[in-house]
Amino acid sequence: MQDQERPAAFGPAHAAAYDERYAKLAPMRDALHLLISAVLADLPAEARILCVGVGTGHELIYLARKFPGWRFAAVEPSASMLDVCRRKADECGLASRCVFHEGYLESLPSSEDFDAVTSLLVSQFVLNLEARTDFFRAIARRLRPGGFLVTADLASDTTSGTYQNLLDVWLRLMRETGSPREQIEKLRGTYGRDVALLPLDVMRSLIVSGGFAPPVLFLQTVLIHAWYARRI
Numbered sequence: 123m124q125d126q127e128r129p130a131a132f133g134p135a136h137a138a139a140y141d142e143r144y145a146k147l148a149p150m151r152d153a154l155h156l157l158i159s160a161v162l163a164d165l166p167a168e169a170r171i172l173c174v175g176v177g178t179g180h181e182l183i184y185l186a187r188k189f190p191g192w193r194f195a196a197v198e199p200s201a202s203m204l205d206v207c208r209r210k211a212d213e214c215g216l217a218s219r220c221v222f223h224e225g226y227l228e229s230l231p232s233s234e235d236f237d238a239v240t241s242l243l244v245s246q247f248v249l250n251l252e253a254r255t256d257f258f259r260a261i262a263r264r265l266r267p268g269g270f271l272v273t274a275d276l277a278s279d280t281t282s283g284t285y286q287n288l289l290d291v292w293l294r295l296m297r298e299t300g301s302p303r304e305q306i307e308k309l310r311g312t313y314g315r316d317v318a319l320l321p322l323d324v325m326r327s328l329i330v331s332g333g334f335a336p337p338v339l340f341l342q343t344v345l346i347h348a349w350y351a352r353r354i
């Protein structure tokens with residue numbers, strides 16, 4: 123995959139600071155996790171869940187606590203992010219229900235199909251449209267038919283007035299939740315260069331091209347949009 127160098131951005135310093143840096147955004151994350159648990163609530167009691175780009179493990183730990191019979195595969199290309207995830211899962215007594223894979227999805231050893239895949243704030247780093255379709259297609263290949271994809275990404279039509287308004291709110295949100303001024307200034311340049319915000323209809327068609335039924339947008343928090351879609 124062409125974006126394999128990107129996780130350098132998620133190196134040791136970033137991993138160590140990640141949870142603290144975004145702690146004040148927890149209400150947004152909590153809403154996302156709560157709704158994901160509602161989307162997935164009717165999966166079997168022993169469901170198998172794949173978390174792609176698990177980072178420091180927020181979604182995995184939330185779902186593992188809520189659904190004690192579920193088992194997890196955590197895929198993460200950044201060794202330092204995955205180390206934090208593994209340590210937290212261990213501290214919460216969840217590690218025995220998890221397999222941790224350092225690398226990309228492509229190198230995850232094959233296994234029984236998963237019931238659901240989460241990919242939260244990950245596909246936005248795959249800049250090329252074809253590569254992003256391939257990213258969703260690779261997820262579809264790991265799912266059972268009818269299995270769920272849940273993806274959340276920064277998304278917007280960046281040529282629109284709505285985007286400019288949402289970006290202003292987003293940057294104020296970063297300011298109000300304690301991000302340093304230089305970091306906030308950098309964000310304007312980052313979007314479009316290291317992070318690809320796509321219009322919602324483009325996201326929808328990439329997910330469908332990846333092998334899914336039309337996705338359902340179930341949450342928007344400023345620029346973050348969350349969809350679920352079922353594998354065809």
Ligand SMILES: C[S@@+](CC[C@H](N)C(=O)[O-])C[C@H]1O[C@@H](n2cnc3c(N)ncnc32)[C@H](O)[C@@H]1O
Nearest residue numbers: 129132175176177180199200203242243244247
């Ligand atoms: C913004 S973090 C989100 C982490 C976690 N999902 C969360 O919601 O807190 C994005 C993570 O995706 C990982 N990542 C980036 N590109 C990836 C890719 N192509 N495949 C899998 N993971 C990727 C990064 O290393 C990073 O840990």
